[in-house]
Structure formats: structure tokens, C-alpha cells
Amino acid sequence: MTAIASAIASAVGGRRAALWAAVVFVLLCAASLSVGVAGLSDGAPLELLLVSRLPRTAAAILVGAGLAIAGLVMQILARNRFVDASIAGTEQSAALGILLATAVWPAASVAGKMAVAAAAALAGTALFLVLVRRLPPTEPFLMPLFGIVYGGVIAAGVTFVAWQMDLLQLLETWLNGDLSGILRGRYELLWGVGVMVVLVWWLADALTIASLGRDTGTGLGLDYERMMQVGLVIVSVLAALTVVVVGMVPFVGLIVPNIVSRLRGDNLRGALPWVAAGGAGLTLACDVLGRLLRYPYEVPLGTVLGVVGAAAFLWLVRGGRARG
């Protein structure tokens, strides 16, 4: 697989690669718009497109792009390539936030729950970042291992609270991401992802400099601490938006930035569009796959990505070790 990746890297120049990526992306969108239980030829196709298929496709694109960008920022914050919002406990903390908001404040609007989720995600991620400072930097794989345990502990807490509050039936919708419930009127919060992506694009050079390390960044006039705080807010908001609207989606933020780094380098000004498009494409592809696997039934997006992502993660870890 490493050979395939390097073959792709050498075969694609900038423009041709962008062209091919655009073609694949359009095909994925077309597939997402046409695959489903109801056929586009019967009934009211325009209605079906506008109410269900277009929102679902847009949601997949936004969730994927947002999580990939969140993963990239998370990796800069943690100074480790093998973490993302699903591994560092960010998404689990967001789920805990929604649960608490639902339990304590049942009448809250979606935006209100989203705010609580973002605050919980911020606290959970900040605690993760404080705890991982104790890990030796010479052992990069300790951090994802610790993160999996940390996320697991928070998820267990979520389950316990849900059980106590008799909310277990609701829990699945947050813990396992699923796009089948996306309809017009139920995903619009996700456009907030677009705002975050623009913000990250604006900060691309500063983020690249932050990834060079605290000392080099400070020497270049970057306010490193401020950058870390802004990064933390971006990651938390992106994770909270995703968990509130579709539920937890694993691995996108881990896989996509690592593959893009290998193919397009670490200068974020150039790499960011690829990270966003790659995350969108991967999520879209996995959602379409989930709709086709046991047609006419669906496999949730979180489950498909869990399998696809775990395989890709193992490949990345192997590649990382071979290089190191």
C-alpha cells in the first residue's frame, strides 16, 4: 500500500492531481445523490433531492471536511500525528455535553445543546492535552493509546449517565454517527463547519509555523499560546457540530491529514484544500458504501468508517514505524 501511495505521489503533479480529485469528488456527489431506497424516477424527484439527498450529501461533505481539519489542528496541538478528535476524547466529551444538556435542560434548542457540547469538548480536550504532556516524546504511539483509553473512559461515563437518566435509547444517535436522519431543516447547523474551515485557511501560515514547535514559532513572532487556544476552540467547535448533528464519526481526522502530508507536504497553505476535500470525499464514499452494503437497509456511517478507518490507521502506524 505504501508503494501505491508513493506511486500516486510521483504520478500526480499539482494541477493534474487537482483535476483528478475534482472528477472523483463529482462522481462521489453524483453517487450520493442517486443512491437510496426511493428511486429518482418515481414520485417527485426534485422534492426527494431537495429534502433528502442534497442535505445528506452536503452534510457528509461538511462533516468530513470539518473532521479532517479538526484532526489536522489537533495533531499540531498535541504535537503528534496519531491523534484526532475521536482519539483524543474530544468527540466523546462533546457527546457527554449533549447528554448533560438534554438531561438538565430538555427544552434547549439544538444550538443551545451545541454550545454546551462545544464547552464540554473544550474541557475534555484541554485536559487531554495537559495529561499527555507527561508522555515521553520519544514514544509517539503512547499518545493514541492513551487517547483511546481516555476517550473510552469518557464514553463509559456517558453510558453510565444515560443509563441513570434512562436515556440509553437516545445515546446511540450520538455515539455512532449516522446520516440517515439528515433532512432539510435538520443539518443546517453544519454550515458552521464552513466558517471554521475559512478561519483555519486564514490561519494556515501561522498554524504551519506552530507545527515547527514553540521555540521556532515564538522566534518568528507567533503568539504560540494564543495559537494553541484558538486551535483548541476550532477543534472543539468542529467536533461539537459533528456530534450534535450526526453523532461521533471516527478516524477521518486521523487518516486524511496523514495521507495528505505524505502526498502534498506539510505547508498548510498548499495542503489544507486537500485535507478538506479528502475528508469530504472519504466521508461521502463511506456513506454511499453504507447505503449499498445491505441495500435497502443501511449501515451507519460511524460503523463503516470504524472498519475502513481502523485498517487505514494500522497501515499508517506501520508506515510511520518503517520511516522512523
Add this chain to the structure above:
Amino acid sequence: MIAIDGVSLTLQGTPILHDVSATLPKGELIALIGPNGAGKSSLLSLVARLIPLQSGRITVDGLPVDRTPGRRLARTLTIMRQDTGLAARLTVRELVGFGRFPHSRGRLTDEDRRHIAAALAEFDLTELAGRTLDALSGGQRQRAFVAMAFCQGTDYLLLDEPLNNLDMMYGRQMMRILRHLVDRQGRTVVIVLHDINYAAAYADRIVAMKDGRIIASGPPDAVLTTDGLEAMYGYRMPVHRIGDRLFIPHHD
């Protein structure tokens, strides 16, 4: 001028620097020498505001380092340290280009591009410009990072052991470039060195540290004496004069 006045530093309960005061004049190549743990890197980090100042005052050209906005200071002073960054797949050209960040905030102008080309040429990196950092040897990486500091175009360059990983040829080349920066461009270079013969050959002024204190400061002739070096390193070594050069065989 870098003015250091009454600076003490304690990290995790361990005293690192004790009431250090020094004046480092502008337009000189200044070598910080001393045994491991003397506090050289800590002092450099304090001047470059990488560690917050706990007591005392440090100013660079009159700018107090603890109160001047980082971006403003980054146009007067730069530091190069051993840093383990995450970004390994930046090209040498991109890395050196980030030296222009304090000036252009990422939008490179033609003038920035001239600075980048000059820095690449100066450090013999033009042919490596398209290579990524993870495809470089330790010495090449080292040169790329110093080239980035150079490209920043500041009056003051603080370099923490820039000769690490460099062979004799590039070690000499690095010191000659730094000498050139001081002589032709009037820049000020403060450099942590372990090889006292390099310090003797290239520095205008030597600041000798031990146990968190400055124990001697002045031109090489005055600081690098058999007694002075014994006070620093704990053993006696002969100091020879060959032509107008000091030569110290410290390895018997």
C-alpha cells in the same frame, strides 16, 4: 545592545541563573561558553523571550523583551534552537521562506523572495531547496534552520549550538558566514559554542558561564587563559599563540 540586568531564573525549584548582568554590544560576534549546565541556553532563551522573565530586566535595542509584542521583537531578534517540530515534509525553500513571516505574514513579496534566494545561496542550500526536511542529513537540516534565522533579517541573531551535526567544512563555513554578517552587515550574533577553539578564532567577545553565573567576559585574549579555563572546566589546558590566533589543545 543587549542589556541584561539582575536576571535570576529558577525552574521547578532548581536555581538555574543567579543575578546575571551583562551588556552585549551591537555589531559583535559574541560567544557564550561554559560547561554543560552552566545556564548558557537558559540565558539565551530568556533574551529571546522563550522562557518568561522571573526577575531582572532584559532589553534589546531598548525594547524590553517581556513587554514588547512578539511580532515587533521578531523583526529585531531571532533565535535558532534545537526544536523537535512536527512538520517534516516542508521543503527547504518553504522553511527558509517562513523566516519572512514577521515581515509579510505569509504573503511573500518580491523583496521576500530576494531574501529567500540570498539565504539559500549563502548557506549553500540552493540545490537542496526542493528537498523536504525529512530527506536531509542532520547537518543539512541545521543549515536550513540557520538559513531561516538569517532570512528573518533581524539585527540580532541568537544561535544555540549551531555547529551541532556540522562537519569541519560546514562548521568553518557557518562561522565565516556569521563573521561576514557582523563585519559587512553590522549584525549582532550571540552564539552558544562548545568548541573553545572556534570561539577563540571567530568571536569578538567571549562570555564565560559556570553554575548560573557569568565568571568572565571580554575579548578572547583576556578570557581564554589557562587559569580562566580551569575555573570554567575544572582542569588545566595550555593556551598557545600561533600567529595572531589562540590555539587551545584541551584534549590531552
